[in-house]
């Protein structure tokens with residue numbers, strides 16, 4: 001596993017204790033993941049490889065949003081107002097200035113966030129009782145691995161491999177400290 005800190009077992013317990021809250025937060029994250037892939041397309045329109053792969057990503061994340069929304073509707077819940085994730089806020093606050101360092105940090109951070117999503121969907125799938133929801137999260141964990149690899153391979157396509165690896169290590173250390181410091185709640189991040 002690429003991540004340098006594992007999610008505490010208490011996280012899974014917090015999610016199972018309030019699955020409704022988790023589903024609502026999860027849906028918002030899928031919608032935002034789609035929007036961030038499109039934001040990359042808008043900001044880097046001349047990077048042909050990035051545009052093609054981020055369009056695919058945006059579509060897939062939007063499909064995830066639709067699928068989570070089906071679970072939400074089936075439980076007679078309604079989507080709520082956006083809440084800020086301290087985790088995502090602090091990760092993006094660490095982006096460096098300058099167009100190239102900023103671009104690299106964005107790609108690598110997206111890769112890390114996808115890896116964390118993969119880890120957590122897998123934990124949840126392992127804790128849920130047998131059934132469709134468990135299968136749903138198992139399938140999502142597989143998608144997030146692919147998304148993680150997409151962002152990582154884009155970082156390697158546009159940057160020197162040694163520089164990308166060095167910066168990835170720094171960002172992974174920062175993410176590990178963050179994941180250990182933040183309080184647990186029934187939310188993806």
Ligand SMILES: [Fe+2]
Pocket residue numbers: 030033060061064143
């Ligand atoms: Fe997703």
Ligand SMILES: [Fe+2]
Pocket residue numbers: 033061114117143144147
């Ligand atoms: Fe994803």
